[in-house]
Amino acid sequence: METGSIVESPIVQLSGVEKSFGAGAARVEVLKGIDLTLTAGSLVMLRGRSGSGKTTLLNIMGGLDLPSEGSAVVDGQPLKALGDKGRTKLRQRQIGFVFQSYALHPLLSVKENVELGLRMAGTPSGLWEERINLCLELVGMAKRPLHRPYELSGGEQQRVAIAKAVAPSPKLLLADEPTAELDTGMSKRILALFRQLQGDGMTICMTTHDQTMLEVADNVYEMADGRLGK
Numbered sequence: 001m002e003t004g005s006i007v008e009s010p011i012v013q014l015s016g017v018e019k020s021f022g023a024g025a026a027r028v029e030v031l032k033g034i035d036l037t038l039t040a041g042s043l044v045m046l047r048g049r050s051g052s053g054k055t056t057l058l059n060i061m062g063g064l065d066l067p068s069e070g071s072a073v074v075d076g077q078p079l080k081a082l083g084d085k086g087r088t089k090l091r092q093r094q095i096g097f098v099f100q101s102y103a104l105h106p107l108l109s110v111k112e113n114v115e116l117g118l119r120m121a122g123t124p125s126g127l128w129e130e131r132i133n134l135c136l137e138l139v140g141m142a143k144r145p146l147h148r149p150y151e152l153s154g155g156e157q158q159r160v161a162i163a164k165a166v167a168p169s170p171k172l173l174l175a176d177e178p179t180a181e182l183d184t185g186m187s188k189r190i191l192a193l194f195r196q197l198q199g200d201g202m203t204i205c206m207t208t209h210d211q212t213m214l215e216v217a218d219n220v221y222e223m224a225d226g227r228l229g230k
């Protein structure tokens with residue numbers, strides 16, 4: 001009996017997702033049937049050897065790519081049916097990305113980069129200053145608001161990218177190796193931040209090889225041979 005309990009609808013629902021690239025002899029089957037449900041407020045980590053398909057899976061969850069077979073529904077919206085415009089809007093409004101390919105804008109300062117994330121997400125401008133200051137503080141970058149990305153180390157850029165992604169409070173945060181450039185202390189700080197965001201209801205899915213992260217995760221899935229295992 002579910003009387004009195006809140007039944008959460010999933011933020012991400014993947015059913016029978018397959019993905020292949022190329023054709024003929026060059027065809028590679030990367031995902032071979034993925035079923036995955038992420039409920040609101042879950043923190044899920046993906047691991048697996050290089051080339052196993054973790055980034056491909058994150059790309060599909062974020063509507064950057066579509067499955068070859070199967071269905072992907074994000075925030076109740078079937079990605080295929082949404083079309084390009086609909087997927088762009090969903091990404092801008094509801095999803096935060098910490099991806100190499102979503103790097104910082106090189107001509108904008110740290111503060112302006114975070115502001116750009118808020119602007120794209122449609123966050124009311126009256127809230128920008130507060131969100132920028134809070135998120136830069138949370139990643140330990142509040143003292144460098146006017147620096148440009150090229151003036152920062154790889155780890156510092158990664159932390160600003162995290163601030164930019166989380167500032168609009170997206171429903172879903174997708175992060176590809178978000179602590180790859182960070183030392184153990186800073187990785188722990190980012191993990192604590194993710195836990196806090198998770199507690200606030202954000203759904204987080206990230207890839208990692210970082211043992212510190214994996215040890216404390218509630219849900220770790222291993223990608224192998226195109227499939228997800230525990």
Ligand SMILES: Nc1ncnc2c1ncn2[C@@H]1O[C@H](COP(=O)(O)OP(=O)(O)OP(=O)(O)O)[C@@H](O)[C@H]1O
Binds near residue numbers: 022049052054
């Ligand atoms: N656009 C594409 N065209 C052709 N092949 C692709 C494309 N994108 C990914 N692949 C192939 O799919 C496989 C999985 O790549 P993916 O980047 O998802 O792996 P990964 O698990 O994230 O690896 P890593 O840990 O090294 O980042 C690789 O063999 C890659 O070459």
